[in-house]
Amino acid sequence: MKKPPVYTFWLVTGSQGLYGEETLAQVDRDSRVIAEHLDGDASIPGRVVFKPVVKSSDEIQAVCEAASLDPLCAGVITWMHTFSPSKMWIAGLRMLTKPLLQLNTQFNREIPWDSIDMDFMNLTQSAHGDREHGFILTRLRKNRPVVVGYWQDETTKRRIGAWARAAIGLAEGKKLKIARFGDNMREVAVTEGDKVEAQIRLGWQVNGYSLGELADAVQAVSEADIEVQMRAYAAAYDQATGQPDAIRYQARIEVALERFLAAGGFAGFTTTFENLAGLEQLPGLAVQDLMAKGYGFGAEGDWKMAALLAVMKKVSAGLDGGTSFMEDYTYHLEQGNERVLGAHMLEVCPSIADGRPRIEVHPLGIGGKADPARLVFSGRTGPAILVSLIDMGNRFRLIVNDVLAEKPLRAMPKLPIAGVMWKPLPDLMRASEAWMQAGGAHHSIMSYALTIEHMRTLAQMLDFELVHIHAGTDVDELAEKLMLQDLVWKLKG
Ligand code: MN
Numbered sequence: 282m283k284k285p286p287v288y289t290f291w292l293v294t295g296s297q298g299l300y301g302e303e304t305l306a307q308v309d310r311d312s313r314v315i316a317e318h319l320d321g322d323a324s325i326p327g328r329v330v331f332k333p334v335v336k337s338s339d340e341i342q343a344v345c346e347a348a349s350l351d352p353l354c355a356g357v358i359t360w361m362h363t364f365s366p367s368k369m370w371i372a373g374l375r376m377l378t379k380p381l382l383q384l385n386t387q388f389n390r391e392i393p394w395d396s397i398d399m400d401f402m403n404l405t406q407s408a409h410g411d412r413e414h415g416f417i418l419t420r421l422r423k424n425r426p427v428v429v430g431y432w433q434d435e436t437t438k439r440r441i442g443a444w445a446r447a448a449i450g451l452a453e454g455k456k457l458k459i460a461r462f463g464d465n466m467r468e469v470a471v472t473e474g475d476k477v478e479a480q481i482r483l484g485w486q487v488n489g490y491s492l493g494e495l496a497d498a499v500q501a502v503s504e505a506d507i508e509v510q511m512r513a514y515a516a517a518y519d520q521a522t523g524q525p526d527a528i529r530y531q532a533r534i535e536v537a538l539e540r541f542l543a544a545g546g547f548a549g550f551t552t553t554f555e556n557l558a559g560l561e562q563l564p565g566l567a568v569q570d571l572m573a574k575g576y577g578f579g580a581e582g583d584w585k586m587a588a589l590l591a592v593m594k595k596v597s598a599g600l601d602g603g604t605s606f607m608e609d610y611t612y613h614l615e616q617g618n619e620r621v622l623g624a625h626m627l628e629v630c631p632s633i634a635d636g637r638p639r640i641e642v643h644p645l646g647i648g649g650k651a652d653p654a655r656l657v658f659s660g661r662t663g664p665a666i667l668v669s670l671i672d673m674g675n676r677f678r679l680i681v682n683d684v685l686a687e688k689p690l691r692a693m694p695k696l697p698i699a700g701v702m703w704k705p706l707p708d709l710m711r712a713s714e715a716w717m718q719a720g721g722a723h724h725s726i727m728s729y730a731l732t733i734e735h736m737r738t739l740a741q742m743l744d745f746e747l748v749h750i751h752a753g754t755d756v757d758e759l760a761e762k763l764m765l766q767d768l769v770w771k772l773k774g
Contacts, residue, residue: 282543282575285453285595288327288355290445292316292384293344294334295365295414304404308334308362311388315360315432324435324442326449326599327355334362338369345373356380356448358441361410362388363403367417374421380448380742382441383418385411385429424741440734447738450596453548454743455484457588460547462495463556465582471722472583474672479588482677483743487584490541496559498537507532514570518631518656519639527642527654528566535567542576549577549591551584554626554648563648565627565655566640569699572630578606579724580628585670585677586724593668593726596739602730603632607667607701608723612709613690619709620690623667623727624700627655633701633729634658643697660701662686665729667705668736669721670745676770679745680721681736682712683752686729701727706752714756719748719763746770 294312296305316331335341348354356379374381387407418425426444430437465472476487510532514520522528542550550571554563572578575598577591586606593604606628613620626645631638638658645653669680684703693700705712733749740747746766750759 282548283546285449285598286353288449288452289330289351289353290325290327290356290358290448291330291332291344291348291354292319292358292360293332295341295359295361295370295410296334296336296363297365297369298336300363300403304363305334305336307404311362312360315386315388318432319438319441322438322442324438325445326442327445329358335365338372341370341373342376345377349376349378354379355452356382356445358382358384359414360384360386361407361414363406364410364413367413370414370417371421374417374423380444380451381418381423381425382444383411383415383425383427384432384441385415385427386432386437390431390433426738426741443732443734444738446596447735447742450592450739451742453595454588454592457485457549457591458545458547459485459487459577459584459587459591460542460545460550461487461489461582461584462492462550463553463582464489466553466555469581471671472579472581472585472724474585474677476584478672479585479677485588487588492556492558492560495537495541498541499533499560502533502536506536510536514566514640517570517573519637521639521657522642522654524642524652524654527562527652528640530562530651531564531566531654534560534562534564535570538564538567538571539574542571549579549587551579551582551587553580553582557648557650561651562653563627563645563650565653568628569631569656572605572628573632578628580606580625583724585672586726589668589670590726592739593728593731596735597728597730600730602665602728603630603634603661604726604728604730605630605633607725607727609725610700613702614709618690620687620702620704621709622689622700622702623660624698627653627699629656629699629701631656631658631699633660633727634699635661638699641697655697656699657697658699659689660686660699660727661729662688663729665703665727666731666733666736667725667727669716669725671720671722673720673746673770677743677745678720678748679736679740680716680719680748680750681733682706682716682721682750683733684712706750707754711754711756712750715750715754715759718756718760719750
Protein backbone atom coordinates (compact mmCIF):
# COMPACT_ATOMS: atom_id res chain seq x y z
CA MET A 282 0.00 0.00 0.00
CA LYS A 283 1.04 3.59 -0.56
CA LYS A 284 3.41 4.96 2.08
CA PRO A 285 2.51 8.24 3.78
CA PRO A 286 4.78 11.17 2.86
CA VAL A 287 7.44 12.40 5.31
CA TYR A 288 5.52 15.04 7.26
CA THR A 289 7.14 18.11 8.80
CA PHE A 290 6.53 19.85 12.13
CA TRP A 291 7.52 23.49 12.29
CA LEU A 292 9.16 24.92 15.38
CA VAL A 293 8.01 28.56 15.45
CA THR A 294 9.65 30.71 18.11
CA GLY A 295 7.98 33.92 19.15
CA SER A 296 9.59 37.16 20.27
CA GLN A 297 9.26 40.89 19.53
CA GLY A 298 11.39 43.74 18.19
CA LEU A 299 12.24 45.48 21.44
CA TYR A 300 15.08 43.16 22.48
CA GLY A 301 17.46 44.34 19.73
CA GLU A 302 19.42 42.50 17.03
CA GLU A 303 21.90 40.75 19.28
CA THR A 304 19.33 39.10 21.53
CA LEU A 305 17.09 38.13 18.60
CA ALA A 306 20.04 36.52 16.81
CA GLN A 307 20.68 34.49 19.97
CA VAL A 308 17.01 33.45 20.09
CA ASP A 309 17.31 32.23 16.49
CA ARG A 310 20.47 30.26 17.23
CA ASP A 311 19.00 28.62 20.33
CA SER A 312 15.78 27.77 18.54
CA ARG A 313 17.71 26.14 15.70
CA VAL A 314 19.65 23.99 18.17
CA ILE A 315 16.40 22.81 19.76
CA ALA A 316 14.77 22.09 16.37
CA GLU A 317 17.79 20.08 15.26
CA HIS A 318 17.84 18.13 18.50
CA LEU A 319 14.14 17.27 18.24
CA ASP A 320 14.56 16.44 14.55
CA GLY A 321 17.26 13.91 15.37
CA ASP A 322 15.21 12.15 18.02
CA ALA A 323 13.73 8.76 17.14
CA SER A 324 10.66 9.28 19.33
CA ILE A 325 9.41 12.08 17.05
CA PRO A 326 8.23 10.91 13.59
CA GLY A 327 8.72 12.97 10.43
CA ARG A 328 10.99 16.01 10.45
CA VAL A 329 11.15 18.91 12.90
CA VAL A 330 11.90 22.06 10.91
CA PHE A 331 13.38 25.28 12.31
CA LYS A 332 11.60 28.51 11.34
CA PRO A 333 13.20 31.94 11.92
CA VAL A 334 11.97 33.78 15.00
CA VAL A 335 8.73 35.76 14.47
CA LYS A 336 8.58 39.29 15.90
CA SER A 337 5.46 40.94 14.50
CA SER A 338 1.86 40.31 13.52
CA ASP A 339 2.84 40.24 9.83
CA GLU A 340 5.56 37.65 10.37
CA ILE A 341 3.24 35.50 12.48
CA GLN A 342 0.49 35.65 9.87
CA ALA A 343 2.95 34.75 7.14
CA VAL A 344 4.26 31.65 8.93
CA CYS A 345 0.74 30.49 9.93
CA GLU A 346 -0.48 30.93 6.37
CA ALA A 347 2.49 29.06 4.95
CA ALA A 348 2.00 26.18 7.43
CA SER A 349 -1.69 25.98 6.58
CA LEU A 350 -1.00 25.82 2.85
CA ASP A 351 1.91 23.35 2.97
CA PRO A 352 0.47 19.84 2.43
CA LEU A 353 3.51 18.27 4.09
CA CYS A 354 3.32 20.40 7.23
CA ALA A 355 1.34 18.32 9.73
CA GLY A 356 1.66 20.61 12.73
CA VAL A 357 3.20 23.68 14.35
CA ILE A 358 5.10 23.80 17.65
CA THR A 359 5.12 27.24 19.26
CA TRP A 360 7.60 28.34 21.89
CA MET A 361 8.31 31.77 23.37
CA HIS A 362 12.02 32.04 24.14
CA THR A 363 11.35 35.64 25.22
CA PHE A 364 8.14 37.56 25.71
CA SER A 365 5.95 37.80 22.59
CA PRO A 366 2.86 39.98 23.13
CA SER A 367 -0.10 37.83 22.16
CA LYS A 368 -2.33 40.31 20.37
CA MET A 369 0.30 39.97 17.63
CA TRP A 370 -0.66 36.30 17.38
CA ILE A 371 -4.45 36.65 16.99
CA ALA A 372 -4.65 37.03 13.21
CA GLY A 373 -2.13 34.28 12.52
CA LEU A 374 -3.63 31.78 14.95
CA ARG A 375 -7.11 32.40 13.57
CA MET A 376 -6.01 31.38 10.10
CA LEU A 377 -3.87 28.42 11.19
CA THR A 378 -5.52 25.18 10.08
CA LYS A 379 -2.83 22.78 11.35
CA PRO A 380 -2.63 21.22 14.83
CA LEU A 381 -0.63 23.20 17.35
CA LEU A 382 1.50 22.08 20.28
CA GLN A 383 2.48 24.62 22.90
CA LEU A 384 6.00 23.87 24.06
CA ASN A 385 7.05 25.45 27.33
CA THR A 386 10.74 24.80 27.58
CA GLN A 387 13.88 26.83 28.26
CA PHE A 388 17.16 26.81 26.39
CA ASN A 389 19.14 26.62 29.65
CA ARG A 390 18.27 23.77 31.92
CA GLU A 391 19.58 25.46 35.05
CA ILE A 392 19.97 28.98 36.34
CA PRO A 393 23.65 29.99 35.90
CA TRP A 394 23.94 30.99 39.53
CA ASP A 395 27.23 32.85 39.41
CA SER A 396 26.77 34.70 36.12
CA ILE A 397 23.04 35.38 35.91
CA ASP A 398 22.29 39.05 35.24
CA MET A 399 19.43 41.08 33.73
CA ASP A 400 20.56 40.34 30.15
CA PHE A 401 20.17 36.63 30.85
CA MET A 402 16.77 37.25 32.42
CA ASN A 403 15.58 39.18 29.35
CA LEU A 404 16.81 36.52 26.95
CA THR A 405 15.49 33.57 28.96
CA GLN A 406 11.89 34.21 29.85
CA SER A 407 9.75 31.35 28.51
CA ALA A 408 8.41 31.04 32.06
CA HIS A 409 6.31 34.12 31.48
CA GLY A 410 6.39 34.42 27.68
CA ASP A 411 4.66 31.05 27.34
CA ARG A 412 2.02 32.10 29.87
CA GLU A 413 1.09 35.08 27.72
CA HIS A 414 0.99 32.71 24.74
CA GLY A 415 -1.09 30.15 26.64
CA PHE A 416 -3.65 32.81 27.47
CA ILE A 417 -4.30 33.77 23.86
CA LEU A 418 -4.46 30.11 22.75
CA THR A 419 -7.02 29.41 25.45
CA ARG A 420 -8.87 32.67 24.72
CA LEU A 421 -9.11 31.53 21.08
CA ARG A 422 -10.30 28.08 22.25
CA LYS A 423 -7.30 26.39 20.59
CA ASN A 424 -7.28 22.82 21.84
CA ARG A 425 -3.66 21.78 22.12
CA PRO A 426 -1.30 19.84 24.35
CA VAL A 427 0.87 22.03 26.59
CA VAL A 428 4.20 20.22 26.97
CA VAL A 429 6.31 21.56 29.81
CA GLY A 430 9.86 20.39 30.38
CA TYR A 431 13.46 20.60 29.32
CA TRP A 432 13.77 19.98 25.57
CA GLN A 433 16.34 17.20 25.95
CA ASP A 434 14.29 15.23 28.47
CA GLU A 435 12.81 11.94 27.31
CA THR A 436 9.34 12.74 28.69
CA THR A 437 9.23 16.05 26.80
CA LYS A 438 10.23 14.38 23.55
CA ARG A 439 7.89 11.43 24.07
CA ARG A 440 4.97 13.82 24.46
CA ILE A 441 5.93 15.80 21.37
CA GLY A 442 6.27 12.49 19.52
CA ALA A 443 2.80 11.31 20.59
CA TRP A 444 1.30 14.60 19.38
CA ALA A 445 3.20 14.39 16.09
CA ARG A 446 1.92 10.85 15.54
CA ALA A 447 -1.66 11.95 16.16
CA ALA A 448 -1.13 14.86 13.74
CA ILE A 449 -0.06 12.36 11.08
CA GLY A 450 -3.30 10.45 11.78
CA LEU A 451 -5.25 13.66 11.25
CA ALA A 452 -3.43 14.51 8.00
CA GLU A 453 -3.79 10.99 6.62
CA GLY A 454 -7.46 10.91 7.68
CA LYS A 455 -8.20 13.97 5.56
CA LYS A 456 -7.56 11.89 2.44
CA LEU A 457 -8.69 8.52 3.78
CA LYS A 458 -10.84 6.38 1.49
CA ILE A 459 -12.70 3.28 2.64
CA ALA A 460 -14.33 0.74 0.26
CA ARG A 461 -17.37 -1.16 1.52
CA PHE A 462 -18.20 -4.48 -0.11
CA GLY A 463 -21.85 -5.03 0.67
CA ASP A 464 -23.62 -2.83 3.18
CA ASN A 465 -24.00 -3.14 6.92
CA MET A 466 -25.00 -6.41 8.60
CA ARG A 467 -28.78 -6.18 8.62
CA GLU A 468 -30.40 -4.72 11.74
CA VAL A 469 -27.09 -4.02 13.50
CA ALA A 470 -27.04 -0.52 15.03
CA VAL A 471 -23.58 0.22 16.37
CA THR A 472 -21.78 -0.38 13.07
CA GLU A 473 -23.99 2.26 11.39
CA GLY A 474 -23.30 5.98 11.52
CA ASP A 475 -23.40 9.23 9.60
CA LYS A 476 -20.92 8.93 6.75
CA VAL A 477 -21.56 12.45 5.51
CA GLU A 478 -20.81 13.88 8.96
CA ALA A 479 -17.66 11.74 9.13
CA GLN A 480 -16.49 13.18 5.83
CA ILE A 481 -17.30 16.76 6.87
CA ARG A 482 -15.55 16.46 10.23
CA LEU A 483 -12.75 14.01 9.54
CA GLY A 484 -12.33 13.82 5.79
CA TRP A 485 -13.03 10.08 5.78
CA GLN A 486 -14.60 9.07 2.45
CA VAL A 487 -16.68 5.90 2.69
CA ASN A 488 -18.31 4.46 -0.40
CA GLY A 489 -19.93 1.15 -1.36
CA TYR A 490 -18.96 -1.27 -4.14
CA SER A 491 -20.85 -4.26 -5.42
CA LEU A 492 -19.79 -7.80 -4.63
CA GLY A 493 -20.08 -8.48 -8.36
CA GLU A 494 -17.18 -6.13 -9.01
CA LEU A 495 -15.06 -7.89 -6.41
CA ALA A 496 -16.10 -11.35 -7.65
CA ASP A 497 -15.08 -10.39 -11.20
CA ALA A 498 -11.70 -9.17 -9.90
CA VAL A 499 -11.28 -12.44 -7.99
CA GLN A 500 -12.00 -14.45 -11.16
CA ALA A 501 -9.49 -12.40 -13.13
CA VAL A 502 -6.53 -13.34 -10.90
CA SER A 503 -4.05 -15.60 -12.73
CA GLU A 504 -2.49 -18.80 -11.44
CA ALA A 505 0.91 -17.09 -11.57
CA ASP A 506 -0.35 -14.28 -9.29
CA ILE A 507 -1.71 -16.89 -6.88
CA GLU A 508 1.70 -18.60 -6.82
CA VAL A 509 3.41 -15.35 -5.84
CA GLN A 510 0.92 -14.81 -3.02
CA MET A 511 1.30 -18.45 -1.86
CA ARG A 512 5.06 -17.98 -1.59
CA ALA A 513 4.49 -14.85 0.53
CA TYR A 514 2.21 -16.87 2.82
CA ALA A 515 4.81 -19.62 3.12
CA ALA A 516 7.45 -17.06 4.09
CA ALA A 517 5.33 -15.48 6.83
CA TYR A 518 3.19 -18.32 8.17
CA ASP A 519 3.23 -22.05 8.87
CA GLN A 520 0.78 -24.15 6.89
CA ALA A 521 -1.11 -26.66 9.00
CA THR A 522 -3.74 -27.99 6.63
CA GLY A 523 -4.20 -30.66 3.99
CA GLN A 524 -6.43 -28.34 1.93
CA PRO A 525 -4.08 -26.16 -0.13
CA ASP A 526 -6.87 -25.24 -2.54
CA ALA A 527 -8.69 -23.40 0.25
CA ILE A 528 -5.53 -21.36 0.85
CA ARG A 529 -5.15 -20.73 -2.86
CA TYR A 530 -8.65 -19.32 -2.92
CA GLN A 531 -7.79 -16.83 -0.15
CA ALA A 532 -4.64 -15.92 -2.11
CA ARG A 533 -6.88 -15.23 -5.09
CA ILE A 534 -9.14 -13.00 -2.98
CA GLU A 535 -6.16 -11.15 -1.52
CA VAL A 536 -4.59 -10.38 -4.90
CA ALA A 537 -7.94 -9.13 -6.22
CA LEU A 538 -8.71 -7.07 -3.13
CA GLU A 539 -5.28 -5.50 -3.01
CA ARG A 540 -5.47 -4.55 -6.70
CA PHE A 541 -8.87 -3.02 -6.17
CA LEU A 542 -7.73 -1.06 -3.10
CA ALA A 543 -4.51 0.12 -4.72
CA ALA A 544 -6.26 1.21 -7.93
CA GLY A 545 -8.79 3.26 -5.97
CA GLY A 546 -6.33 4.63 -3.39
CA PHE A 547 -8.22 2.97 -0.53
CA ALA A 548 -6.65 2.68 2.91
CA GLY A 549 -9.21 0.20 4.21
CA PHE A 550 -12.32 -1.82 3.47
CA THR A 551 -15.25 -3.69 4.96
CA THR A 552 -16.95 -6.99 4.15
CA THR A 553 -20.06 -8.63 5.50
CA PHE A 554 -20.80 -12.33 5.70
CA GLU A 555 -24.41 -11.62 4.76
CA ASN A 556 -23.36 -10.50 1.32
CA LEU A 557 -20.75 -12.71 -0.30
CA ALA A 558 -22.38 -13.10 -3.73
CA GLY A 559 -19.90 -14.62 -6.16
CA LEU A 560 -17.32 -15.52 -3.49
CA GLU A 561 -16.71 -19.12 -2.42
CA GLN A 562 -15.30 -18.32 1.06
CA LEU A 563 -15.64 -15.53 3.57
CA PRO A 564 -12.42 -13.52 3.15
CA GLY A 565 -10.30 -14.65 6.13
CA LEU A 566 -6.59 -15.20 5.59
CA ALA A 567 -6.78 -12.57 2.81
CA VAL A 568 -8.17 -9.93 5.18
CA GLN A 569 -5.71 -10.85 7.93
CA ASP A 570 -2.73 -10.54 5.63
CA LEU A 571 -4.00 -7.22 4.21
CA MET A 572 -4.31 -5.84 7.75
CA ALA A 573 -0.69 -6.89 8.33
CA LYS A 574 0.22 -4.81 5.26
CA GLY A 575 -1.36 -1.75 6.91
CA TYR A 576 -4.91 -1.74 5.53
CA GLY A 577 -7.81 -0.91 7.80
CA PHE A 578 -10.65 -3.41 8.07
CA GLY A 579 -14.08 -3.63 9.64
CA ALA A 580 -16.32 -6.69 9.55
CA GLU A 581 -20.10 -6.62 9.00
CA GLY A 582 -19.82 -3.32 7.15
CA ASP A 583 -18.21 -1.54 10.09
CA TRP A 584 -16.66 1.39 8.21
CA LYS A 585 -15.86 3.33 11.39
CA MET A 586 -13.56 0.51 12.54
CA ALA A 587 -12.02 0.16 9.07
CA ALA A 588 -11.19 3.87 9.03
CA LEU A 589 -10.04 3.99 12.64
CA LEU A 590 -7.79 0.95 12.14
CA ALA A 591 -6.30 2.51 9.00
CA VAL A 592 -5.63 5.74 10.91
CA MET A 593 -4.25 3.96 14.00
CA LYS A 594 -1.90 1.91 11.83
CA LYS A 595 -0.52 5.14 10.37
CA VAL A 596 -0.27 6.74 13.82
CA SER A 597 1.64 3.71 15.14
CA ALA A 598 3.93 3.19 12.12
CA GLY A 599 7.39 2.15 13.28
CA LEU A 600 6.38 1.47 16.90
CA ASP A 601 6.67 -1.93 18.55
CA GLY A 602 3.45 -3.78 19.21
CA GLY A 603 0.70 -4.34 16.71
CA THR A 604 -2.79 -3.08 15.99
CA SER A 605 -5.82 -5.09 14.93
CA PHE A 606 -9.54 -5.25 14.42
CA MET A 607 -10.99 -7.01 17.49
CA GLU A 608 -14.23 -8.07 19.13
CA ASP A 609 -15.19 -8.91 22.70
CA TYR A 610 -16.39 -12.49 22.17
CA THR A 611 -16.69 -14.61 25.31
CA TYR A 612 -16.26 -14.02 29.07
CA HIS A 613 -14.48 -16.16 31.63
CA LEU A 614 -16.26 -15.27 34.88
CA GLU A 615 -14.30 -17.33 37.37
CA GLN A 616 -14.37 -15.23 40.53
CA GLY A 617 -11.23 -13.17 40.98
CA ASN A 618 -9.87 -14.37 37.65
CA GLU A 619 -12.25 -12.74 35.21
CA ARG A 620 -11.07 -12.41 31.61
CA VAL A 621 -12.37 -11.56 28.16
CA LEU A 622 -11.62 -13.81 25.21
CA GLY A 623 -11.43 -11.55 22.18
CA ALA A 624 -11.41 -12.70 18.59
CA HIS A 625 -13.52 -12.50 15.46
CA MET A 626 -14.87 -15.17 13.17
CA LEU A 627 -11.62 -14.92 11.19
CA GLU A 628 -10.39 -11.38 10.82
CA VAL A 629 -7.72 -10.58 13.41
CA CYS A 630 -4.43 -9.03 12.30
CA PRO A 631 -1.25 -11.14 12.71
CA SER A 632 0.66 -8.01 13.79
CA ILE A 633 -0.57 -8.82 17.32
CA ALA A 634 0.40 -12.52 17.19
CA ASP A 635 2.63 -14.07 19.79
CA GLY A 636 4.90 -16.23 17.62
CA ARG A 637 4.39 -17.42 14.08
CA PRO A 638 0.75 -17.82 13.00
CA ARG A 639 -0.51 -21.04 11.37
CA ILE A 640 -2.77 -21.23 8.33
CA GLU A 641 -5.62 -23.65 9.01
CA VAL A 642 -8.87 -24.53 7.23
CA HIS A 643 -12.02 -25.22 9.22
CA PRO A 644 -15.77 -25.00 8.76
CA LEU A 645 -17.43 -21.75 9.80
CA GLY A 646 -20.92 -21.99 11.28
CA ILE A 647 -21.98 -18.62 9.86
CA GLY A 648 -22.18 -17.37 6.26
CA GLY A 649 -23.03 -20.58 4.42
CA LYS A 650 -19.88 -20.67 2.30
CA ALA A 651 -16.96 -23.10 1.86
CA ASP A 652 -14.55 -23.73 4.74
CA PRO A 653 -12.32 -20.65 4.87
CA ALA A 654 -8.55 -20.63 5.33
CA ARG A 655 -7.55 -18.41 8.23
CA LEU A 656 -4.57 -17.58 10.42
CA VAL A 657 -4.68 -19.15 13.86
CA PHE A 658 -2.66 -17.65 16.70
CA SER A 659 -2.74 -16.41 20.24
CA GLY A 660 -2.20 -12.70 20.83
CA ARG A 661 0.90 -11.35 22.51
CA THR A 662 0.89 -10.45 26.18
CA GLY A 663 1.32 -7.04 27.79
CA PRO A 664 -0.47 -3.71 28.19
CA ALA A 665 -2.74 -2.69 25.33
CA ILE A 666 -5.72 -0.48 24.60
CA LEU A 667 -9.14 -1.34 23.19
CA VAL A 668 -10.74 1.48 21.25
CA SER A 669 -14.34 1.86 20.12
CA LEU A 670 -15.84 4.63 18.00
CA ILE A 671 -19.57 5.26 18.07
CA ASP A 672 -21.89 7.80 16.50
CA MET A 673 -23.87 9.59 19.23
CA GLY A 674 -26.01 11.47 16.71
CA ASN A 675 -24.45 14.90 17.33
CA ARG A 676 -20.82 13.80 17.69
CA PHE A 677 -18.53 10.81 17.54
CA ARG A 678 -17.47 9.28 20.84
CA LEU A 679 -14.14 7.49 21.21
CA ILE A 680 -13.98 5.00 24.07
CA VAL A 681 -10.58 3.74 25.21
CA ASN A 682 -10.10 0.94 27.73
CA ASP A 683 -6.68 0.08 29.14
CA VAL A 684 -6.30 -3.70 29.22
CA LEU A 685 -3.67 -6.24 30.12
CA ALA A 686 -3.31 -9.04 27.55
CA GLU A 687 -2.31 -12.35 29.03
CA LYS A 688 -1.67 -15.90 27.99
CA PRO A 689 -4.96 -17.85 27.85
CA LEU A 690 -5.55 -19.46 31.25
CA ARG A 691 -5.84 -22.89 29.59
CA ALA A 692 -5.38 -24.41 26.14
CA MET A 693 -8.46 -24.36 23.86
CA PRO A 694 -7.67 -27.23 21.44
CA LYS A 695 -11.02 -27.14 19.66
CA LEU A 696 -11.05 -23.40 18.94
CA PRO A 697 -9.20 -22.59 15.68
CA ILE A 698 -9.18 -18.80 15.93
CA ALA A 699 -6.85 -15.85 16.15
CA GLY A 700 -7.65 -14.76 19.67
CA VAL A 701 -6.44 -12.76 22.63
CA MET A 702 -7.26 -13.10 26.30
CA TRP A 703 -7.21 -9.92 28.34
CA LYS A 704 -8.02 -8.47 31.70
CA PRO A 705 -9.74 -5.12 31.24
CA LEU A 706 -8.88 -2.44 33.82
CA PRO A 707 -9.94 -1.79 36.50
CA ASP A 708 -11.52 -5.27 36.28
CA LEU A 709 -13.89 -7.08 33.94
CA MET A 710 -17.08 -6.10 35.78
CA ARG A 711 -16.34 -2.40 36.18
CA ALA A 712 -14.68 -2.02 32.77
CA SER A 713 -17.56 -3.73 30.95
CA GLU A 714 -20.16 -1.77 32.91
CA ALA A 715 -18.38 1.49 32.07
CA TRP A 716 -17.89 0.44 28.43
CA MET A 717 -21.58 -0.33 27.99
CA GLN A 718 -22.72 2.79 29.89
CA ALA A 719 -20.63 4.73 27.41
CA GLY A 720 -22.21 2.84 24.50
CA GLY A 721 -18.99 1.10 23.43
CA ALA A 722 -19.37 -1.40 20.60
CA HIS A 723 -18.61 -5.12 20.39
CA HIS A 724 -16.14 -4.25 17.64
CA SER A 725 -12.96 -2.44 18.64
CA ILE A 726 -9.40 -1.78 17.63
CA MET A 727 -6.80 -3.39 19.86
CA SER A 728 -3.37 -1.78 19.93
CA TYR A 729 -0.23 -2.75 21.79
CA ALA A 730 1.66 0.12 20.14
CA LEU A 731 -0.50 3.09 21.08
CA THR A 732 -1.58 4.44 24.46
CA ILE A 733 -4.22 6.78 25.82
CA GLU A 734 -1.75 9.62 25.19
CA HIS A 735 -1.93 9.11 21.42
CA MET A 736 -5.68 8.57 21.47
CA ARG A 737 -6.42 11.59 23.65
CA THR A 738 -4.45 13.86 21.32
CA LEU A 739 -6.09 12.31 18.26
CA ALA A 740 -9.54 12.75 19.84
CA GLN A 741 -8.73 16.40 20.49
CA MET A 742 -7.64 16.95 16.90
CA LEU A 743 -10.62 15.10 15.39
CA ASP A 744 -13.10 16.71 17.79
CA PHE A 745 -14.20 13.35 19.19
CA GLU A 746 -15.69 13.08 22.64
CA LEU A 747 -13.30 10.90 24.68
CA VAL A 748 -14.15 8.35 27.36
CA HIS A 749 -11.17 6.69 29.04
CA ILE A 750 -11.71 3.58 31.16
CA HIS A 751 -8.59 2.83 33.20
CA ALA A 752 -7.22 1.35 36.43
CA GLY A 753 -8.66 4.24 38.46
CA THR A 754 -12.12 4.37 36.86
CA ASP A 755 -15.08 4.70 39.22
CA VAL A 756 -18.23 3.68 37.37
CA ASP A 757 -20.58 6.02 39.25
CA GLU A 758 -18.31 9.00 38.64
CA LEU A 759 -18.05 8.03 35.00
CA ALA A 760 -21.84 7.88 34.66
CA GLU A 761 -22.07 11.44 36.01
CA LYS A 762 -19.31 12.58 33.67
CA LEU A 763 -21.13 11.05 30.71
CA MET A 764 -24.27 12.96 31.67
CA LEU A 765 -22.35 16.24 31.90
CA GLN A 766 -20.49 15.61 28.66
CA ASP A 767 -23.80 15.01 26.93
CA LEU A 768 -24.85 18.46 28.05
CA VAL A 769 -21.58 20.00 26.93
CA TRP A 770 -21.92 18.53 23.45
CA LYS A 771 -25.50 19.74 23.18
CA LEU A 772 -24.29 23.26 24.04
CA LYS A 773 -21.47 22.99 21.51
CA GLY A 774 -24.21 22.42 18.90
MN1 MN B 1 -18.34 -8.77 14.37
